[in-house]
Amino acid sequence: MTCENPIGFETLVAYWLGEVPEKREAMLEEHLLSCAYCTGRLEGLAALASGVRAAVKDGKVSMVVSEPFVEAMKQAGLCLREYRLEPGGSLNCTIRAEDDAVISRIRAPLAGVKRLDVVRMRGGGEPEVRFADVPFDAETGEVLMIPSAAWLKTMPAFTMRMRLIAVGEAGEKQIGDYTFNHSPSREPGS
Numbered sequence: 001m002t003c004e005n006p007i008g009f010e011t012l013v014a015y016w017l018g019e020v021p022e023k024r025e026a027m028l029e030e031h032l033l034s035c036a037y038c039t040g041r042l043e044g045l046a047a048l049a050s051g052v053r054a055a056v057k058d059g060k061v062s063m064v065v066s067e068p069f070v071e072a073m074k075q076a077g078l079c080l081r082e083y084r085l086e087p088g089g090s091l092n093c094t095i096r097a098e099d100d101a102v103i104s105r106i107r108a109p110l111a112g113v114k115r116l117d118v119v120r121m122r123g124g125g126e127p128e129v130r131f132a133d134v135p136f137d138a139e140t141g142e143v144l145m146i147p148s149a150a151w152l153k154t155m156p157a158f159t160m161r162m163r164l165i166a167v168g169e170a171g172e173k174q175i176g177d178y179t180f181n182h183s184p185s186r187e188p189g190s
């Protein structure tokens, strides 16, 4: 099973992240319908991302992925900007035109956690979007968030707060709050 003109991995990832323009998306979907080879590769990608596409489609703004997904993006040669954030921390972040994606490594004590939810909050602290049962790595203590690059590149300066919540039989436990102070990148000469 092969394909004469396989969809590039970078394009597959962009398609998966929902960042392909509509017209191109329709073309890709047509190809995928008639190509078992590329569909198989897309399914491989889906497996790496552990079925989080639903969250992207709903939230439209960001997704949570697994480490193998990030590794696959790197191997495909995507230009990634990575940030690391400890509980209670805040950082200044940006995205440049040449960045394909921004990865936020949200650090947290996750030993023993069975289910983890991520809540994005408005400025006043009220919950805005909740991603339930996201993938996380208890051993490294990291949650990997990827905001939509297409969306981020259109954004002016803004502040976003995220909260991690462990959900167990005994109820919910706040693990940490994280603040991202985003500013648009200043291109040289502009």
Ligand SMILES: [Zn+2]
Pocket (backbone or CB within 6 Å): 003, 004, 005, 006, 007, 031, 035, 037, 038, 039
């Ligand atoms: Zn194909």
